[in-house]
Amino acid sequence: METTLLLNTTYEPLRILHWQKAITLLWREKVEVLEVYDRKIYGVSNSIPLPSVMRLHSMIRLRDKHGALKFSRANIFTRDGYCCQYCTKAFKTSDLTFDHILPISRGGRKTWENIVTACWRCNNRKSGRTPKEAGMRLLKKPVKPRWTQMATITSNIRNAPNSWRDYLEWNTNTPLPNSMDLA
Numbered sequence: 001m002e003t004t005l006l007l008n009t010t011y012e013p014l015r016i017l018h019w020q021k022a023i024t025l026l027w028r029e030k031v032e033v034l035e036v037y038d039r040k041i042y043g044v045s046n047s048i049p050l051p052s053v054m055r056l057h058s059m060i061r062l063r064d065k066h067g068a069l070k071f072s073r074a075n076i077f078t079r080d081g082y083c084c085q086y087c088t089k090a091f092k093t094s095d096l097t098f099d100h101i102l103p104i105s106r107g108g109r110k111t112w113e114n115i116v117t118a119c120w121r122c123n124n125r126k127s128g129r130t131p132k133e134a135g136m137r138l139l140k141k142p143v144k145p146r147w148t149q150m151a152t153i154t155s156n157i158r159n160a161p162n163s164w165r166d167y168l169e170w171n172t173n174t175p176l177p178n179s180m181d182l183a
Helices: 018-025 075-079 120-126 162-167
Strands: 003-008 013-018 030-044 047-056 096-100 115-119
Touching: 003 018, 003 120, 013 018, 013 120, 018 047, 047 115, 047 162, 075 096, 075 115, 075 120, 096 120
Parallel strands: 003 047
Antiparallel strands: 003 013, 030 047, 096 115
């Protein structure tokens, strides 16, 4: 059965809920329904449309711990839009690697601010040099993304319902990841 996208009062995605949890929140009057599916949930004496997107009535403040986004190859690729940060072309995951802006041999660390997505060709061309030394320019300065900016990257959103798209932050030209679990 369908899942429901839960938004904070600020319309930021919080998590994806099982439909039964969504109905419980609705019944307890903790949320407002913004979008519904074509299906209905039937009870003994009534029926209600199955919620697709819901927004909390009360603000949930996220702690920094919750807002921490896991540092991973997939998250780097998604942050950079599956686009080489040197030649600016989009690639499939299999044609990408990540590059240390300041090479490890020179004290470069594995951080959000020092690693960018690169195609194999540009990564080999840059080799063990800085972009400046290699005569290459970065498309944009790499930064650590906020969790809400990346909510879709850890969540297999390729098959997300159309009703969610207005509430999720993504570039529709970017290939999306494949699995659904924001919780």
